[in-house]
Amino acid sequence: MKKLKSICLLLFAFFALYSCTEVDSEIPKENPKAPNVEETDKSSVWSIIKGSENHNYLEEAVIAAELQGALSDTTGSFTVLAPTDAAFTDLADELEVGISDLLELPDLTNILLYHVLPEVILEDSLLQSQVNSMYNTLLNEPIYFQSSATTVTVNGIASITLADLVADNGVVHVIDKVVLR
Numbered sequence: 001m002k003k004l005k006s007i008c009l010l011l012f013a014f015f016a017l018y019s020c021t022e023v024d025s026e027i028p029k030e031n032p033k034a035p036n037v038e039e040t041d042k043s044s045v046w047s048i049i050k051g052s053e054n055h056n057y058l059e060e061a062v063i064a065a066e067l068q069g070a071l072s073d074t075t076g077s078f079t080v081l082a083p084t085d086a087a088f089t090d091l092a093d094e095l096e097v098g099i100s101d102l103l104e105l106p107d108l109t110n111i112l113l114y115h116v117l118p119e120v121i122l123e124d125s126l127l128q129s130q131v132n133s134m135y136n137t138l139l140n141e142p143i144y145f146q147s148s149a150t151t152v153t154v155n156g157i158a159s160i161t162l163a164d165l166v167a168d169n170g171v172v173h174v175i176d177k178v179v180l181r
Contacts, residue, residue: 043166044073045078054085058083061088061108067109067113071169076170077119077169078119078169080171080172082175083158087158087175088178114137114143116137122171141181159177160175161175161176
């Protein structure tokens with residue numbers, strides 16, 4: 001009887017300790033837009049773009065250029081200048097083409113890469129300088145920021161309308177124009 005009590009006590013202690021341990025793993029969630037792609041709870045600049053109601057054309061362009069994998073990579077560090085749907089519509093109107101024509105441009109990938117910097121640059125950094133600053137894009141071409149005390153423009157044509165949407169792999173700044181080189 002004494003042995004049975006000892007075994008029961010030992011089993012009770014074992015199960016009590018086992019049930020208190022945490023399992024440190026991420027459970028993948030299914031992506032409703034692409035059932036063959038798994039996501040985790042980690043935030044990426046890509047998840048910010050595709051989760052936005054104002055970036056449907058940018059999302060389509062990223063998919064057409066097959067850049068969603070790179071923008072999902074949480075080991076990278078990016079600053080994404082994300083033109084709104086209205087910015088794409090304005091560009092289509094200027095070029096007198098449809099949105100679908102924009103998504104079929106042969107240099108679409110280069111246009112998108114011009115909107116991505118290989119480092120994290122928060123708006124405060126741009127505002128503190130209150131002068132022109134230049135950074136290289138993933139296209140390895142310069143992009144220019146002009147700042148005042150409260151606003152930042154890109155290449156003198158696009159304004160940052162919403163800044164510092166921070167992700168695990170960088171930051172997204174919403175801009176009101178598609179910036180062409």
